[in-house]
Amino acid sequence: MCGIVGLFLKKDDLRPRLGDMLTDMLITMTDRGPDSAGIAIYGAQGEGHKITVQSDTPVEDFAGLDIALGEALGAPVAMKQADTHAVLTVPGDALKPAAAFLEARGLRIMGAGEAMEIYKEVGLPRDVAARFDLRSMGGTHGIGHTRMATESAVTTLGAHPFSTDEDQCLVHNGSLSNHNSMRRLLTEKGFAPKTENDTEVAACYISSRLAEGANLGEALEGTIRDLDGFFTFVMGTKTGFGVVRDPIACKPAVMAETDDYVAFGSEYRAFADLPGIDTAKIWEPEPATVYFWERDA
Template identity: 50%
Template sequence: MCGIVGLFIKNQALESQLGALVAPMLSEMTERGPDSAGIAVYRNPQENGCKITVLAQHQDFDWGALEATISNHFSLRDITVTRNHAVLSLDSEIDDVQVWMRDNWSDLSITSAGTNIEIFKGKGNPAEFIDQFDIKSMTGTHALGHTRMATESAITTEHSHPFSTGQDLCLVHNGSLSNHNRLRETLRKKGVHFKTDNDSEVAAGYLSWRLSEGDDLDQALNHAIEDLDGFYTFAIGTRDGFAVMRDPIGCKPAIMAETDDWAAMSSEYRAIATLPGAENARIWEPEPTQIYSWKRS
């Protein structure tokens, strides 16, 4: 039992309040997932080059050593450290940086890569996570969050959602997949890299692969209905979009709402109720296998 939230800002005047709006939503999901929390936020787009978020295993990681070493190989524009995470902004090719990081810094995990996305994860109570990473001050266009109750793997930061396996794509998931081990091996042969044994990372990897094969997001999700076995509610973020889909049975809870200012989803309505104007929003339960999506113009 986990909690997921997603918020897509339609009114650009509210982008400065993204964190202040999504933080209470995430906090409301504490009872569904007290073990760990994570958030993907889309903000500060890089017009050239890329940005990569990395996670250290220990709080006392030597970020200065990383900065000095990576500067010798790539054009590092900036490094912003928050606790055991750092966002690297580079004027370099994203694939080259990721390969180099995997080969040379095994004690770091790449949580996200792209031009817009940043992903932060932490163990423990979601309220502590919100404060530690100052979520309320974050700006941006859209965000997805997850609170986790570990039932199939250890409580580790690496197993926390969101998962990102492609450029600017992330996924949060409530449910379980029954064929993720077999699918993981198939995707590895197609060049998809995985960092954990979590089934949600397989779902993210599957979507990334479908997009790399030429699908748009709706097409990739339609293929997922055919190829992913299990019970799930997915919320997906892309560089300029946000989507939600449930499995054919639709047994995992989900609620959605929309106003002229925002579109939102959560595992429970009480998270959406924290948003301004929620009392006047159009509110509905997403239908099984139907794809609901929004995209910035």
């Protein structure tokens, strides 16, 4: 049992409040997942690409990291640190060498993209949110997850969201029964998951389908056909977020939409305090159906 939240803003005047509203939604889902929490937040795109990294010893690992990376790339690098995470902004054509440099220094890459930043750690959602000051973050949309570990250890890397492609990430409530066989297949295709978590298998599956030429809707529809088990997936992209449930849809999910936003929650109480919720359209996503909302790139 885990908790998922998502918030897509239609109006720009709500952007400064995105982190605050998502934090309240995340904390409300604590009893669905008290062991770890994470959030992906999509902000304004700037020059270059963002790489979010994590370290268990951030004081030592982040000291002078931007300077060292800049010297290795021969280009300026900006760094923003938040507790155990740091977001480094590098030139767009330097993403791969930058990632190789960071991994060689023992840093864990949480995700990368033009707009996406990912923050996740072990601990109660309220504590994780406070460590990263999530309330202060603005943006256009975001997704979050509170985890109750069932198939793998309680670790930072086991927390959601999982990102296996630029500006894309996935959160999951449920359990996949064929994740081991799918893991072997994906590894053969060059999309090997790095953790034991079945959610990362699903994220790698979607990336593999995209690499094969499928569009995002087709990739999400493929999860219904190829992934066995019970699941609700919420996926974040640079321009929006999508939702899909398995054909039985036994995992709870509810959505709300107003002129200002679209919200997702594992339970209604996740967004019960959002502004204008009393006039929102409320519904339960249909089984085996892909929903997607996006804004202009």
